[in-house]
Amino acid sequence: xxxxxxxxxxxxxxxxxxxxxxxxxxxxxxxxxxxxxxxxxxxxxxxxxxxxxxxxxxxxxxxxxxxxxxxxxxxxxxxxxxxxxxxxxxxxxxxxxxxxxxxxxxxxxxxxxxxxxxxxxxxxxxxxxxxxxxxxxxxxxxxxxxxxxxxxxxxxxxxxxxxxxxxxxxxxxxxxxxxxxxxxxxxxxxxxxxxxxxxxxxxxxxxxxxxxxxxxxxxxxxxxxxxxxxxxxxxxxxxxxxxxxxxxxxxxxxxxxxxxxxxxxxxxxxxxxxxxxxxxxxxxxxxxxxxxxxxxxxxxxxxxxxxxxxxxxxxxxxxx
Ligand SMILES: [Zn+2]
Numbered sequence: 001x002x003x004x005x006x007x008x009x010x011x012x013x014x015x016x017x018x019x020x021x022x023x024x025x026x027x028x029x030x031x032x033x034x035x036x037x038x039x040x041x042x043x044x045x046x047x048x049x050x051x052x053x054x055x056x057x058x059x060x061x062x063x064x065x066x067x068x069x070x071x072x073x074x075x076x077x078x079x080x081x082x083x084x085x086x087x088x089x090x091x092x093x094x095x096x097x098x099x100x101x102x103x104x105x106x107x108x109x110x111x112x113x114x115x116x117x118x119x120x121x122x123x124x125x126x127x128x129x130x131x132x133x134x135x136x137x138x139x140x141x142x143x144x145x146x147x148x149x150x151x152x153x154x155x156x157x158x159x160x161x162x163x164x165x166x167x168x169x170x171x172x173x174x175x176x177x178x179x180x181x182x183x184x185x186x187x188x189x190x191x192x193x194x195x196x197x198x199x200x201x202x203x204x205x206x207x208x209x210x211x212x213x214x215x216x217x218x219x220x221x222x223x224x225x226x227x228x229x230x231x232x233x234x235x236x237x238x239x240x241x242x243x244x245x246x247x248x249x250x251x252x253x254x255x256x257x258x259x260x261x262x263x264x265x266x267x268x269x270x271x272x273x274x275x276x277x278x279x280x281x282x283x284x285x286x287x288x289x290x291x292x293x294x295x296x297x298x299x300x301x302x303x304x305x306x307x308x309x310x311x312x313x314x315x316x317x318x319x320x
Contacts, residue, residue: 002035002044003127005079011039011071020123025099025116029087034066034080042075045233046129046199047224049081049138051105051190052095053088057207058138061220069228073235078228079132084124084190092210094143106186108193125193134168134231135194135201138220141208147301148268149219150176150318151244153202156195164200164231170243171230172204172223176300176318177244200231209304247318251295255280255308259288262306263315265299271317272296278314295319 001007004018017030047065049058062082069078083089087099097104099116107114110121129135141147151174153165169177180192194201204223207216229238255261259280265271271293280288295317302315 002077002079002131003123005033005035005128007035007077008037010037012037013069013071015066020120020127023119023123026120026123031084031086032082034078034082036066036069036071036074036078036080038071038074038076040075042077043133043231043233044077044131045079045228045231046132046135047078047080047138048084048135048190050083050085050089051137052139052142053083053085053091053093053097054143054210055138055140055207056210056212057140057216057220059083060212060217061138061206061224064217064221065224069234074233075235076233078233079128081128092143105190106188108188108190109197121188125197129190129194129199130197132199134164134233135191135199136168136224136227137191137201137203138224139203139205140216141205141301143210144303144305145301146208146267146304147205148176148298149174149204149206149216150178150300151202151204152178152180152191154180154192154195158198161195161198161200165195165202167230168200168227169202171227171238171241172202172244173219173226173239173241174204174223174244176298177246178250178300178318179246180250205301208301245320247297247300247320249295249319250300251297251317251319253277253291253294253314253316255289255291255310255312255314257288258310258312259283259308260306261291261303261308261314263302263304265302265315267299267302269299270297270320271299280308293317
């Protein structure tokens with residue numbers, strides 16, 4: 001066992017379900033997972049997806065990896081938790097978990113006696129994540145977000161660990177990378193707290209808008225497969241992929257008022273500081289605000305729904 005996960009005999013794979021027993025709120029749910037155990041020793045690698053329940057390319061890629069990674073060609077153990085936000089999946093929840101309407105990827109390290117999401121984060125971190133050597137968290141743009149593929153990781157200050165993390169991030173094959181610390185980090189993210197607990201952890205983004213686009217799924221499958229080769233978790237030499245360009249900062253633009261957002265830029269578009277990136281109007285079309293780029297760089301993601309609350313997220317620029 002690793003925490004609540006049953007681990008198969010050497011050379012075997014299991015697809016199963018687990019729960020967090022002893023907690024009535026958490027134990028209402030069963031989470032699907034795969035565990036692949038090789039005959040030879042090697043790292044314990046955790047692949048997670050669906051912490052945002054409508055980011056389907058990550059979930060689908062995790063399922064494919066779980067069904068196809070061959071224990072005979074692996075070393076060590078590979079754990080795949082393909083749908084962390086289990087409560088939100090059939091609800092098609094955007095950003096949050098319907099049990100408490102919090103974003104599960106802002107709650108780590110969680111709390112043993114906290115809200116549903118805090119207790120989930122605490123148990124996931126202490127019982128599973130920290131038992132692993134490596135962690136890869138798969139995302140996409142959410143149900144109302146488009147994005148250009150990128151990876152996110154942070155420095156920990158431990159040169160050996162940071163070297164392992166960069167090796168993983170570079171092996172994914174993304175064009176862009178956000179190195180989130182010291183600027184631009186959203187507090188409480190799974191990958192960041194995992195890294196601060198000594199796990200070589202990173203996040204990868206591919207796809208969006210609630211669509212299951214094959215190319216976006218395949219990018220995640222290939223990226224993860226290449227990382228697994230690079231860290232010696234599966235046999236084979238990694239493909240030589242160009243390392244991503246690391247942006248200088250990750251600037252999130254928010255709406256100064258509620259209204260209709262008329263977007264003027266697309267993902268992967270270059271902008272200069274001060275460029276108009278969209279307009280906000282009220283519900284009879286009166287102009288409320290012109291949204292301008294705060295830095296020069298590349299648009300890494302945009303919201304695609306025009307209905308925006310005050311302080312709602314509009315888009316993000318990776319500074320170049
Ligand atoms: Zn996400």
